[in-house]
Amino acid sequence: MLIKKPGESGEIRWPPGVRTDLLVRQIGEETVVLDRCSNQIHRLNQSASFVWQHCDGRRTVHQICDELIQAFDVDTSLAERDTEKLVEKFNALGLLEDRRENEEIDR
DSSP states (O other): OOOOTOOOSOOOOSSOOOTTOEEEEETTTTEEEEETTTTTTEEOHHHHHHHHHHHSSSSHHHHHHHHHHHHHHHHHHHHHHHHHHHHHHHHHHOOEEEEHHHHHOOO
C-alpha cells in the first residue's frame, strides 16, 4: 500500500518504507533507483541517499532527520525541511509504501 497516491504531497505521518520491488544500486556516494513499474530511473545524491537508506518502514521522518543531523552536522531547521521534502518527493514518485499492515499480518 502506498503511503499516499503518487503525485499527492503532504506530511507523512508514519514510518516511510521504500517499495520492495525497486532495484537499487549504490554507485560511489550516489544511489540509483530503477522503478520498473513506471520505467523511471532516479539518481540520488549523498544526502538524498542517506534519507533513502533510512526509509526502512521503522523510522519516522523525525527520526531520519535526527540521524541526518548527526551524520552531516547540518542545521536542524534545514535538515527538517530537506528531510520532509525528500520523503514527500519519494512518495509523490510512488517509491514508498506503508508497511504497517504487512507487519501486523506477519505478527
